[in-house]
């Protein structure tokens with residue numbers, strides 16, 4: 175990238191890396207995350223396929239040629255109502271430990287946001303290693319997940335969905351079965367937050383050389399064919415034989431029956447103490463399936479999707495709105511990076527089904543009912559946080575409580591947002 179705006183006062187410059195620089199960028203990122211050593215040739219042969227062409231940025235800081243990097247791949251995000259908007263999936267962000275706190279990430283992020291917006295991507299999302307890094311660039315937490323620890327062998331209540339058949343498959347079969355199955359599940363989902371997975375994501379997820387941990391993959395079949403899958407690893411937790419913990423890596427199901435069937439299968443596997451499930455949907459009803467709900471404990475709730483709205487008018491137009499038709503809401507949004515997002519946006523329920531609100535266009539001026547910055551808007555956009563929570567915590571401001579209640583109704587979603595794809 176030769177855009178002079180990307181040249182910093184320290185002489186650093188952000189540019190798109192050439193294909194033969196990607197391995198060095200990957201090694202830099204790995205070292206920043208304290209990963210053990212650079213990847214070997216066999217692993218790199220898989221990993222390189224997950225670098226989308228032309229989407230990896232590097233920043234130099236003389237005399238080094240590469241001091242920091244960030245990449246992304248193109249995807250789509252399901253928004254409330256089920257439409258999908260183009261999304262940059264941002265990942266592998268790192269700055270050399272001896273070059274941090276000099277503004278290099280800031281330069282990378284600014285360039286990356288501009289590039290994504292220029293490509294027509296309406297949103298960008300990422301997973302944050304630390305919660306204090308990305309807010310300053312307009313990212314806000316838009317979905318969260320809870321970590322479950324469930325006693326193996328926990329009995330299911332009578333009357334819970336029985337589920338269908340579950341079969342184990344190997345990684346080779348998984349490479350042909352899981353991507354189209356995930357796409358089918360995604361096509362039917364009504365939950366906001368899931369994303370489209372590209373071939374590079376699957377290659378890395380399924381084809382990476384085996385680690386020492388035992389791995390398993392299973393598919394659930396219901397009345398209409400395959401409708402769910404799970405992948406996991408097992409590690410020994412205690413010193414005794416059989417003191418193992420199965421950790422779910424990836425579980426997606428199209429129906430409550432498939433969800434129940436997969437959990438029933440996992441909890442019935444022999445020689446396990448617990449099933450651990452990081453970052454599951456906040457509303458996944460595992461405890462409700464069990465005779466003893468305390469056999470399922472929530473050990474943590476963490477941020478999942480960090481969302482950056484790049485094109486606020488397009489994002490507001492893409493989602494549906496809750497509540498009933500009424501006076502539109504005027505929301506003033508502040509965005510220090512993209513002036514086109516800055517101003518008063520008119521949103522409303524429109525028709526009773528919430529699909530036909532006032533067509534949002536370029537933001538206007540004048541008085542507003544509520545006010546927030548673009549990160550605060552991201553926190554409500556998929557339905558994770560209610561505007562009233564955001565007003566109560568100072569993320570949003572409002573002068574009239576009736577407007578806050580109206581905003582709660584408008585932003586409400588039927589299902590809790592959750593992505594379920596780590597990248």
Ligand SMILES: CC(C)(COP(=O)(O)OP(=O)(O)OC[C@H]1O[C@@H](n2cnc3c(N)ncnc32)[C@H](O)[C@@H]1OP(=O)(O)O)[C@@H](O)C(=O)NCCC(=O)NCCS
Pocket residue numbers: 206207242266267268269270273274275276277278279280281301302303304306307310
């Ligand atoms: C996180 C990381 C990329 C930041 O890079 P950097 O070049 O030091 O960031 P910048 O200098 O542009 O920092 C911009 C601002 O963010 C703050 N900041 C950056 N990283 C921070 C962190 N980890 N915790 C708190 N604040 C942080 C800086 O203090 C600075 O604030 P200031 O402008 O008020 O001084 C770098 O520290 C790193 O590589 N960390 C390890 C790998 C990692 O966690 N990567 C992210 C994966 S999601």
